[in-house]
Amino acid sequence: MVKRERTNDDRAHERELYRERVDKQDPEAIEKRREQKRQAWYKYKLANPERVKANQQKQNQQKQRAKRKLATRDSDEHIEALPSKAGPKKQQKEGHPGSNVDSSIPLSSYFPTSKGGCLSPNHEPLVFNPIPVTRGSAPTSTSASRFHLSIGDFSSIGQPSMFYPMPSTSTHTHSSTNTLIIPTPKPDSGSAAPPQAPTPFANSECAPASLESPLNVQGVSDRDNRMSSDTRLASMSSLENPSIPNPPKSRPYTIPPPTLPPVDLLSDVIGQQVHESAQTIAWPCGWETVLPTAIQDGVNVLEPDAERVRWMADTRNAVPSERSNVKYLDKAAYGKKNKGALIDDIRKLNGQNYVVVISGGVDDHGKKFESFEDVKEEYSLAVDKSLDLQYHDLIKRAQDEPTGYHTPTTVLGFIENVNNTDVIGMILDIPICKQGLPEPYNQMDDSAIAVQQMKSSQSAKLVGLNLTIHLQHLLSPTWALLHHAGTFTNAHQDADGFCVAGQVLGDRDDPQPKMWALMSFKDPSVAAQAHDKIAQRISDLCIYQNDIAKDDENGRFWDDGIWQECEVEIIYLRPGDIFSFQPPGALHLVYTPRACVASGGHFFCYHSMHLTEWTRKIQHYKSHTITNQAPPRAKDLLSMMMLDFPTKDGQVFHKRAIAAFCKMVLVDEEYVHQGQQRKKIGNRLDQRAEDVAILVAQLCLGVSSDATHTGVISALNEILGTGDYRDPGEPFTLGPELKAAVENMAINVWNVFKKKRKRNLH
Known part of the structure; x- marks a missing residue:
């Protein structure tokens, strides 16, 4: 009996099963385990700075070697280029052939679907090809799954203006390593199925912001606005697609200022606690x-x-x-x-x-x-x-x-x-x-x-x-x-x-x-x-x-x-x-x-x-x-x-x-x-x-x-x-x-x- 090689379809199916198992677990227990892992990693970094630095250098070298490989060759002799960092941004700005993306709408406004595709803000299916192809008749997916998720900490919180506001010295950006890309199975010959688009989680709370200057006040506001917007979008998508769990929030769990209910603060005050001629x-x-x-x-x-x-x-x-x-x-x-x-x-x-x-x-x-x-x-x-x-x-x-x-x-x-x-x-x-x-x-x-x-x-x-x-x-x-x-x-x-x-x-x-x-x-x-x-x-x-x-x-x-x-x-x-x-x-x-x-x-x-x-x-x-x-x-x-x-x-x-x-x-x-x-x-x-x-x-x-x-x-x-x-x-x-x-x-x-x-x- 010959062992069948796992395909991208098999991997996608395994991810769906994993999501279903996660959905059935207690969310508080999940968050507690994640927090324990974050704390353990944080203590490990403090205790072993040289080892962490050496591992980081090794990872950077591996990334550099991967970038130097300009193309990969699959079994059908099709050559595909590795995705460019600027590719999605450029396509978002200019549009891309074969897509129905509205260039006036930012990518983060599209909702992810359970199959890895997207819906536009008016819930229309989106045909999106984020990866340019250098040669061949049909686009193909990347040959390996890439999933980079960094753990956020308080160093990404900009310094506030408590007594003396400091000027904003930089803008808040996200590195490409904070983008979650789900690989697309290669379509069969003759199939017109488009490749899946990356889910717009790059700016959500499940992918925390990159480190920024401690005095970057403007970046704090931008980050908070993006987080609240993307969390709302992700929640809406999970209602439409129950198979996708809500993305986990990152600490500290901040919320907008509460909306106050109407309250009568005058009736028992004017003429009773203050003079009847008091202004309001x-x-x-x-x-x-x-x-x-x-x-x-x-x-x-x-x-x-x-x-x-x-x-x-x-x-x-x-x-x-x-x-x-x-x-x-x-x-x-x-x-x-x-x-x-x-x-x-x-x-x-x-x-x-x-x-x-x-x-x-x-x-x-x-x-x-x-x-x-x-x-x-x-x-x-x-x-x-x-x-x-x-x-x-x-x-x-x-x-x-x-x-x-x-x-x-x-x-x-x-x-x-x-x-x-x-x-x-x-x-x-x-x-x-x-x-x-x-x-x-x-x-x-x-x-x-x-x-x-x-x-x-x-x-x-x-x-x-x-x-x-x-x-x-x-x-x-x-x-x-x-x-x-x-x-x-x-x-x-x-x-x-x-x-x-x-x-x-x-x-x-x-x-x-x-x-x-x-x-x-x-x-x-x-x-x-x-x-x-x-x-x-x-x-x-x-x-x-x-x-x-x-x-x-x-x-x-x-x-x-x-x-x-x-x-x-x-x-x-x-x-x-x-x-x-x-x-x-x-x-x-x-x-x-x-x-x-x-x-x-x-x-x-x-x-x-x-x-x-x-x-x-x-x-x-x-x-x-x-x-x-x-x-x-x-x-x-x-x-x-x-x-x-x-x-x-x-x-x-x-x-x-x-x-x-x-x-x-x-x-x-x-x-x-x-x-x-x-x-x-x-x-x-x-x-x-x-x-x-x-x-x-x-x-x-x-x-x-x-x-x-x-x-x-x-x-x-x-x-x-x-x-x-x-x-x-x-x-x-x-x-x-x-x-x-x-x-x-x-x-x-x-x-x-x-x-x-x-x-x-x-």
């Missing part, structure tokens, strides 16, 4: 709200605030979509068993200076804020009626009271004035008993994790410390906010380079929302200025100017000239949204059109330490006007994070971020707030952290082991001086060597275990 404004999302209003002697003393809110809502000031700073993640796409991937993506996006929002990422309470019991019990804040807090009186702020605008109050007193139209203000940083970030997002808080880890007996033995946790470490990371209707929070940065996250509490269907806006400069050259000059520019934006007695000839109560240099992007936050995983240094302003309760927290994250360092350096010069809160004890948190860092072996970090982390521990005096001086106390917590920081610089960042303390700092400055301040740097995997070095230092330098043994002998 329509927002770009379609919502209509009141403007900030406080009537004194027939005059709205909050008219300057109202002008700022008009500026926010003016579409002429909006950030163009190609420079968007915000990424919306689809929580459902990650599945219930893949929370680690969700947290990992938020970390990486924050480290690349994106703000991350997860619509519907947490459960809402299904009840509006109406009474003290709602705050205490329904929202689980458990605050006491008589708790003394600081009230920010916006009327006194507008009138520039000499005694200041902060007055004492209680939560109950605040709530009793919600429906008092003569009162408007807010309470910030309410201490609450609940966790600032709900599960699983609490895994983002590396500073809280470090505090908890250092409380364990084993960690204390390792570093030889009996730590006393300061009260601020327990209170500052978690807070709640209470706002009256129509309150405006002026542009500012949060203090000490913390990341921020939180949620609006209440009923998602009848929300008491917030308009959370991100401000950035239009001029990209600002990013190249020195820290003190950047600080002055930001300070000019954040200074609250409000002089109703000296309005100018144009009828304005506020000099908005400096704001004309900026643009704004608005996030509409409703209950159920886990909002603004906001990286350090983001300049933001907030408007609350209805009485509102929110909760959240500040935290440090290893992946965004380079942004924390940049922000703290800016606030070293102008913290009085840039921030709106007193600085917490950031140095203690950073020191505990440094002592906990060696336990993270096996995790992936980035060099510039960790270099900034080390520098903040070693030279804390460069990051104290304006007008403050921090003396070296010489406590053991700081000393231990500095010793570990030097080990990290030597073992993870390539600093010479012979470098002095000053030499280590100079090497860290060189690392931070390369690239844009938003660039986290090259990735690396933390190995067990660092933990072993710290244990050795504990024995031979700190004498921790020797002292312990002496105590045991006595």
